[in-house]
Amino acid sequence: MGLERSCGGCCRTLYTILLMFIGVLVVLVLETILSKLPRPQDHLKTHKYNAKVTTAKIDIKPSRHPMVPPYPYPYEFIINQEDKCSGRNPFLVALVISRSQDVAARNAIRKTWGNASNYDSVDIVTVFLIGLSPIKSHEFQQMLEEESMTFRDIIQQNFLDTYLNLTLKTVMGMEWVSKFCTSASYVMKIDSDVFLNVEYLVHQILRPDLPVRHNYFLGQVYIGARPRRNKMDKWYVPLDVYPNETYPPYCDGSVYVFSVDMAKKIYGIAQVVSLMPFEDVSVGLCLKELHIVPIEYPGDAYRRSEQYNHCTFKARVGVHMEGKSDFKKIWQELWSNQSVPCES
16 A cells, blocks of 8 residues: 555656646747747847848837837838939828738739829829838848839838837838928828728818918827727737827828828927827827827718728728728729719
């Protein structure tokens, strides 16, 4: 009996040791996997895409929360279009949020609303804002540089192109306008999956026949929105990132419009404001510091989602197109039937 108890005790001890070993092994494996996932700060690593890319030093404070975009930081333009606005006075500049791999979406825009040759009455400039791809980095970078040589409409800086870095991409657009396209009148930030009705925006809202506005910021405005505190929520924000109960007024990030003077002001104030991982809220924080109140779109000029209808789309600035909607077909139908009357 004593021998059996001794053997039983040895087995339990060995079993406990084995479980502890497996537990340590699982922790090590998880840490290894997590360490390889892209983080907002990963843009600080050296990227050897071409000779133009350099890595500057930055002092990341230990107190910075992992969700907070690393900013201010002297990001560099890897691909730039410095002369895009030279010798011209664009009425509208469209800053389109894109990713390296979204070639099909960019081509769809180039062939539809982003084609400047369609607009005789005003000058329209469209550029695509892109960061460094966290996947297939060298392959996508080479393709992107070739695409830039062909179309001359790619803007890129040396930060990782991740969801938490969308704020950096938007600030990059503000920086580009304030440095290379100050001759413009108005600027639009728009996501690549939004269908834009340029004619309605230009001639019914902005109106080239009127003096250019200043301190102007237009979009679908959210007032009194609250931070999501559920850790399982996609838009979760911990208290140490944003302690206030509500956000300041901000515009839906899918598409908003502003006067060109606002680009320099937002870019400037972004150097001192504590930015958020969500770019629309971050711009709202900048507007609050600038004492600028965003203006709501007139009527139903913007919709988050809507089935195509010729008459309703004629009175929209933009529609967020869910799924794989056929941009080309919709645009061609809308464009070819502009003069077709609709019931009031």
